[in-house]
Each structure stands twice: as structure tokens, then as C-alpha cells.
Amino acid sequence: MIYRRDNNQEKKKKFFVILAIFFFLYLFTFTPVGSFTRAQLQRFAPSVWGVGEQLALSNARIFSVFDSKSALIEENETLKKEIRDISLKLLDRNLLYEENLLLKERLGRGEYGQAVVARVISKPPRSFYDTLVVDAGSKEGIQVGEKVLYGDNIMIGEIAEVFEKTSKVRLFSSSGESIDVTIGKRAVPALAVGIGGGNFEIKIPRDTLISLGDGILAPSLMPHFLGVVEYIESKESDPFERILFKSPISLLEIETVEIVVE
């Protein structure tokens, strides 16, 4: 005997499942349930990332036994040389920075936001979102929109969401994000658009005097460094030229950041 399959029952079940999915999506998006769950998750997530970090560290220690001695000596020498060069540059830079602060103070513009140092607990490429999660939140006085710097002066992003103990950082280099900048000594104003992976693109009229190596700054009373012009693409048929540059620090290497608390 042939029985017809009861499709009605199956269809009803599917309908209710889809209804339930959309109900939960609504609940998480438009009601406080979503923000409450996110806050709880952000409370517990840093300890999970911490365990992962510890595991990675112990792994690295175990495998370092197999590194060759000569390679280590060579690496050590290179690093020592790099440290010497950087210390010299830093000395010069610190002197200029202090002089800059002093001048601003004399002109009555010395007040500047306090910086909170935060450890990066999650960074790209952990998700398709180009975001950092840092271990400072509302407890440390962090607020949405505050600027995030690397090493005192390199601007990398801004605070997008704040929880009790953590915050999410939106990187300016995320695809489509934009930031006002000035280029070179002539401070040519432009709009830098992120293209992902720490890279930026700027489009400016072709006749603008820009050359390779020009510094790109985020304009403010205390201009922050974003990068240097690395590539200029200019076509006869295009009235605009395309400038490409990247953040001087690799996003994968960031361990700590500074958040400028306004």
C-alpha cells in the first residue's frame, strides 16, 4: 500500500522554527535582552581568550627548544641593532614632544585627554569584523568614540562599544571606514578610506603636490600619525590620483593600546 507523506506537519514545523529564529533575532536586536547578553558574554570571554593565550605561550616555550643556536644569535644581534637605532630616534622624538607640550601649555592649550593603557585580548583575523577587543571598559572611564592609539602617537581606531571590563575598537583601516587626514608638510586635507588589513586609500586631485614618504596625520591640536605615502597611482585619463598607505604597525603585532579618555 502506498501512503502519502504528511507534508503539512513538516511545513508547520518549519514555519514555527523560522518564526522562532526571527523572534530571537528581534529579541536580541531591539530589546535590552541583546545588550544584557552581550555584556555577560564580554564578562566571560576575556578569561577564555586568556586560557588560549596561556596555551599558545606554553606551546611556544616547548617548541623554542628546537630553534637552532646560530639563528638565535643572529636574531639577537639584529634585534640589538634595531633597539639601538630606535632608542636614538626615540630620544629625538621625546625631546620634540616635550617641547611641543610646553609650547602648547604656554599658549593656553596644554590640556589634553588622559590616556588609559589597555591590553588587546582579541585582534584580527579572528572574525570578518576588523575589530580589536581590549581589556578596559566603563570601569576605567572609557566611552564610545574615544580615540585609540598605539605607542603614544599612532592612531589606529576608535571605541565602538563599551562593556564593564572590555571595549570593542573599530579600526579606521576597516574596509569602508573613513577619517579626515592631512598629507605632508603643506597639510593637504583629504579623506582616507580604509581598505582592510591596516591599509588606506586616498583620492585627491592630480595636480596636488604629494610625494612618496610624505607623512599622513589625523588633524587635531595634537596631530596623530597614521602612516606615510607609499604608492601614488596617477593616470592621464583620470583627474584624480590614488594614494595608498598603510598603518606603520601590523595589526597582528599589537599587544597594548592607549585610549585617550576625553
Added chain:
Amino acid sequence: MFQFSNIFFVRIFTDIFIVVSIFFLTPWAPLLLVIGAIFYFKNFYEAIAAGVLIDMLYGVSLVKFFHTQWAMTLLFLFIYFIFNYIKRYTRFYGSSS
């Protein structure tokens, strides 16, 4: 009486592995795992939960995702329906859907 089958334990193990991959691996890992799991298990609703978890952990409003903070949830929802639909027409998995 309800009995735990092997497939139940495999499913729990897969769920745990997906959660671990969300926390520690590149974004492609949970995506591929979820696609595989949709084919292997019947009604793998955890796929949508994985999207929600990613959004809650990392999601911010970005231009590239049209300012939605639920981009991954929507992506995983789309993947769930598309791959369940494809599954029906495949020789190996069609009967189990």
C-alpha cells in the same frame, strides 16, 4: 525511553569545536565547520547560534556590513537556508533532510 546515540555525541563535539574555533581560529574555520555540519546533521540550528555568538563577541557597526551589528547572524542564517536547500538535491545527504 530516550537514548543518547553516537550522532548526538558527534553533534555536541562539533558544537564545542565550532565555539572554540570562533574564539581562537580565523573566521573561515567556523564558517567551513558550519557548512559541513549543515550537510552532516539534520536541522543544524546551531549554525545560526554561531553567527549570533560571533556578532556578540566581535560585532560593531561597520560601513562594509551596511552598519548592521548582526551581519554574521544574517550571513549564517542565509548559509543555513541555502545549504539546507542544496542538501535536498544531493545524492548523499538528500534522504536525511
